Amino acid sequence: DTAVSQTPKYLVTQMGNDKSIKCEQNLGHDTMYWYKQDSKKFLKIMFSYNNKELIINETVPNRFSPKSPDKAHLNLHINSLELGDSAVYFCASSQDTQADYGYTFGSGTRLTVV
Amino acid sequence: GDSVTQMEGPVTLSEEAFLTINCTYTATGYPSLFWYVQYPGEGLQLLLKATKADDKGSNKGFEATYRKETTSFHLEKGSVQVSDSAVYFCALSDRGYSTLTFGKGTMLLVSP
Numbered sequence: 001d002t003a004v005s006q007t008p009k010y011l012v013t014q015m016g017n018d019k020s021i022k023c024e025q026n027l028g029h030d031t032m033y034w035y036k037q038d039s040k041k042f043l044k045i046m047f048s049y050n051n052k053e054l055i056i057n058e059t060v061p062n063r064f065s066p067k068s069p070d071k072a073h074l075n076l077h078i079n080s081l082e083l084g085d086s087a088v089y090f091c092a093s094s095q096d097t098q099a100d101y102g103y104t105f106g107s108g109t110r111l112t113v114v
Numbered sequence: 115g116d117s118v119t120q121m122e123g124p125v126t127l128s129e130e131a132f133l134t135i136n137c138t139y140t141a142t143g144y145p146s147l148f149w150y151v152q153y154p155g156e157g158l159q160l161l162l163k164a165t166k167a168d169d170k171g172s173n174k175g176f177e178a179t180y181r182k183e184t185t186s187f188h189l190e191k192g193s194v195q196v197s198d199s200a201v202y203f204c205a206l207s208d209r210g211y212s213t214l215t216f217g218k219g220t221m222l223l224v225s226p
Contacts, residue, residue: 004157033213041152041201041219048213056213090157102148102207103214105157 003027006091006106013081014114021076021109023091030096031055032074033103034066037088049074050096081113116141120204120217127224133191135220137178137204140185145206147171147180147187148214152201161189161202199224 004025013019025032033056034046047066048056054066063079074091088110092103121136139145146165150158162171167182176191187204204217 041221043158043203043216043219045213092158102146102150102160102163103158105150105159107155107157 003104004091004093004106006089006109008109009107010110010112012112012114015081015083017081018077018079019081019111020078021089021091021111023074023076023106025072025091025093025104027093027095027104029093029104030071031094032068032071033092033094034074034076035090035092037090037108039087043090047074047076078111081111083113086111086113116145116206116208116215118204118206118215118217120202120220123201123219123221125220125222127194127222129196129224129226130193131224133189133194133198133222135189135202135204135222137187137189137217138185139187139204139206141206141208143208144182145208147178148205148207149176149178149187149189150203150205150216152203152219154200158203194222194224196224196226198222 007022031050033048049068052068065077068074088108090108091106095101117140148163149161151161152158162173164171164180170179178189201219201221203219205214
């Protein structure tokens with residue numbers, strides 16, 4: 001039973017399209033995150049939600065819009081995709097707003113924009 | 115702001131060799147420290163953690179000790195296996211702040 005699941009695992013799309021990535025966790029965690037991993041493996045926080053409320057929004061283009069319908073789900077919608085959006089996007093969750101216990105990560109969504 | 119610095123890779127070792135991956139940090143408070151591992155094509159998995167100075171985290175033969183005086187959290191393993199080949203990330207969580215700050219990752223390649 002997967003703890004943090006993301007769909008799709010791979011996404012290939014053309015520039016200018018709009019796409020969504022879905023994330024669900026069954027751990028009962030209160031906080032969820034989106035991270036972007038670039039081609040050099042560097043991980044950067046994008047968003048954080050706690051109980052459906054946005055608590056962290058790093059410097060991310062407003063083409064990226066997270067949505068949390070309930071505390072078990074955090075989806076990422078991307079408008080007008082650009083080549084530079086190509087990356088692996090990871091969803092993660094943690095027990096509360098402090099990351100002292102660490103995160104549980106999903107297996108990632110590899111987005112390729114052509 | 116908070117930051118984590120890891121040694122650059124790749125680190126290339128033969129099976130049964132001793133492993134050290136260096137990690138140092140900068141934080142305003144007293145952070146918790148973590149090592150995560152990412153196997154090819156997978157997400158990150160928590161390997162070990164330490165929440166206060168002099169704590170030692172350990173798991174699967176890997177160890178790291180929280181050294182406040184040197185602001186370090188070096189990862190060690192006495193005898194690596196081919197299956198340990200992966201990217202290793204050092205990370206910190208500052209008190210009262212919910213996100214993890216990651217280092218840039220260190221790739222480990224172990225040959226038979």
